[in-house]
Amino acid sequence: METLSLIDHARALGSWIYHAIPDWVTGTVLLTGAALVAASLCNWVIGALSRRAARYGDVAAKLAARCKGPICALLVLAAVSAVLPVAPLPGSFAYLIGHGLAATLVLVLGWSAMNAVDLFADIYVSRIRFEDDSNNLQARKHVTQINILRTAMRTLLLVMTIALALMTSSSVRQYGVSLFASAGAAGLIVGLAARPLLSNLLAGIQIALTQPIRLEDSVVVQGEWGWIERIGSTYVVIRIWDLRRMIVPLSYFIEQPFQNWTHSSADLLGTVMLYVDYNVPVAKVREKLREVVAGNPKWDGKVAGVQVTDLPNASVELRLLMSARNAGVLWDLRCDVREAMITWLAREYPDSLSRRRLEMVAS
Structure with a gap:
């Protein structure tokens, strides 16, 4: 009799807790638990794969390291999406989470694409052999092209990813369409502000193809002599002979004359x-x-x-x-x-x- 009484009390307590806790709390706990389980499973699987991939060389190890973040994010999204239909959540809250999951999926796919670009670029650069001579024009040419194209591809993928993520929501999509379709002062200001960025981005692609400058080229710009230290997405860093740094927009090397002492050869x-x-x-x-x-x-x-x-x-x-x-x-x-x-x-x-x-x- 005492055992039955304890069981009845436990059932009554469980029923009271079930009815006392709001549905959104229960649903949130279920979604959080699914995300934690998926993340733990992903860490275990990716850790095992990374240890195995390390035996097959640097390429496999880099591939496993690049894939860890996107794969874990996709598994967590899949787990939360599977639990969402059965979670006792209010309709508006479930609808909002669903849109958030869709936008997050687009962001994760964009992240995966940028990781793939970085991986292929790193593998290509790692196979380039730099000679001990400063006249290694071909090696510097390939490294410059890969770095500029990688920066341009990452910028393009970032813009496309954010745009597609915003397009998953009808309210944001309508706002974006009305903003870009307007011909008012705001559209004019945005266009004028974006013009230098776009011109430098296009100049970077042109520099990667035509090669007027390369990394470690010796140049004279505005009377200053130095070396090309870094070619970014919108600017070039020149290391001057006295260790100062000159920052020059990419478009300068397309529109203005300058001296390149190592364009064809270093001697x-x-x-x-x-x-x-x-x-x-x-x-x-x-x-x-x-x-x-x-x-x-x-x-x-x-x-x-x-x-x-x-x-x-x-x-x-x-x-x-x-x-x-x-x-x-x-x-x-x-x-x-x-x-x-x-x-x-x-x-x-x-x-x-x-x-x-x-x-x-x-x-």
């Missing part, structure tokens, strides 16, 4: 100007230049010469030509040659240094 010609006296032994200067550059590891062994280019202000202008494998090495080589030649002239031919002559004639 360059440099000059050192010497202003000396008329009695300078030019042949000896040529021999000494050959000797100086031959003993300098910065010289690439291609060009070394001396030319008499002008006779300004009672002096002789000598142009010393030399070549190096890239702009940075060339700058150092020019400094070394300038120092060595001046030191040599001062020691061996001091009368050949530039001087002023004054002639006094008795009247």
Whole structure:
């Protein structure tokens, strides 16, 4: 009798709790439980797959890592969608959750597409072999193209994903249609604000295809010399020689002239100007230049010469030509040659240094 009494009391307590708790609380608990179960199951399955994928190389490991988030999100959405029809929720609340699930599904699919773009781009870049030489134009060309196209694809997918997510709701869709269809001041302001973004995005695609610049190209922009450090979706970061950073819009490299010292090859010609006296032994200067550059590891062994280019202000202008494998090495080589030649002239031919002559004639 006591056992039956306890069972009856338990049944009565359960019936009271069932009727006392609102339906929306019960439905919310069911949806939350389904989401937690699906997330736990996904973490366990993806963890096992990741450990197994690590045995098959970096590509499989990257694929498992990229798929973890979207797969777990899809499983949680599937579990919540399966429980939603049987959950005791008010009609308006269930309708709102349904629209939220549809919009979330679109966002997850867009997330999956962006992860796929990143995965393929990373795999492609990982197969590019950079040589130990700075003149690795093909490798830098491919990396630049992939990075710009990846940024453009991610931006396009993000815009499309948000637009499709908003289109899942009739109220937001109607608002969006009325906003974009209006020809008022708001539409004009939005169009003017979006013009620089779109022009830079299109410029990025054009740069990826035509390759006027690449990563680590040596360029001169607005009188500043540096290297292309980063090409973003709307701007380019130039690392100037003194470690400053110049930020330039992408459209600048399509609309404005600039110098690219490594467009076709990285090797360059440099000059050192010497202003000396008329009695300078030019042949000896040529021999000494050959000797100086031959003993300098910065010289690439291609060009070394001396030319008499002008006779300004009672002096002789000598142009010393030399070549190096890239702009940075060339700058150092020019400094070394300038120092060595001046030191040599001062020691061996001091009368050949530039001087002023004054002639006094008795009247």
